[in-house]
Amino acid sequence: MIAQKNSEPWVFLNGRFVPYSQAVIPVDTHALHYGTGCFEGIRGYFNEEEKTLFVFRLKDHYQRLHRSSATLMMKIPYTVSELCAITIKLLEKNNDHEDVYIRPLVYKKDSTVTKFNLEQLSDGLVIFTKPLGRYLNVSQGISVIVSSWHRVDSRMIPPFAKPTGLYLNTCLSNTQASQKGVAEAILPNADGSIAEGSAENIFLVIKGQLVTPSKDQNILEGVTRATIIKLARSLLRLKVQERKVMKNELVTASEIFLTGTGAEVTPVIKVDGKKIGEGNVGPITSKLQKLYFDIVHGENPRYKKWLTAV
Secondary structure (H helix, E strand, O other): OOOOOOOOOEEEEOOEEEEHHHOOOOOOEHHHHHOOEEEOOEEEEEEOOOOEEEEEOHHHHHHHHHHHHHHOOOOOOOOHHHHHHHHHHHHHHHOOOOOEEEEEEEEEOOEOOOOOOHHHOOEEEEEEEEEOOOOOOOOOOEEEEEOOOOOOOOOOOOHHHOEHHHHHHHHHHHHHHHHOOOOEEEEEOOOOEEEEEOOOEEEEEEOOEEEEEOOOOOOOOOHHHHHHHHHHHHOOOOOEEEEOEEOHHHHHOOEEEEEEOOOEEEEEEEEOOEEOOOOOOOHHHHHHHHHHHHHHOOOOHHHHHHEEEO
């Protein structure tokens, strides 16, 4: 159960719980200048009836953070179980009575602007939380563009490791979408195939089947993506293809939606000004969306194993 909320939130910074105003780093911190960090985005959903915060797939996110850190030659001084326990304690201290976003960040913490060898730099860890509702229109759907910016190739920077520096690619494409008056951007690969949204995975419905770019298409292997694939196969009995997706398939799909911790399950109703299907939320998207929201709010007993109650 969650008690009364504190006036100033707490942050876990390099082994200590500190007030938000004291969670600071030096201006010459390596990660600030060179994008040498990796992170996770985790959601907690507040169930008003039960007065309980349900954190979705907490262990899965921290397992991925450990993999990401290893890829980027960073070390986390805590096991997955210890990270989960720290996060639960942080949420209890912050006493949120609303949906929250949890941000763990591993970063190169040395005060230097002249070193570039990752193995010669020390690592820091911060975990903080922020209130977060829905920032995309999940009920009516959104319009998107195919960006002129390409997704960074995994042979350059590994997108599956959620490196902080990679998200300049996200910012540029998302800004371009905003300048064109739409909510999001779809990033292509260099060969014209589709990778993902600026910060989301993408799914298409083609002839009654789900199609999504495969893991070799410079995508983040999203936790929400994996959740939707499992639900589609096990509960809706849909066939799911993970493969290369070409740009022309976007406008011929009957439905499109984006998935992610932040985006949740967001329908796409227009791409580059062209309607997708009937130009509204399609039936498969709607079913998967309802399943997802029921699960994350603790209203589907079958999947309570994915939730951590605070």
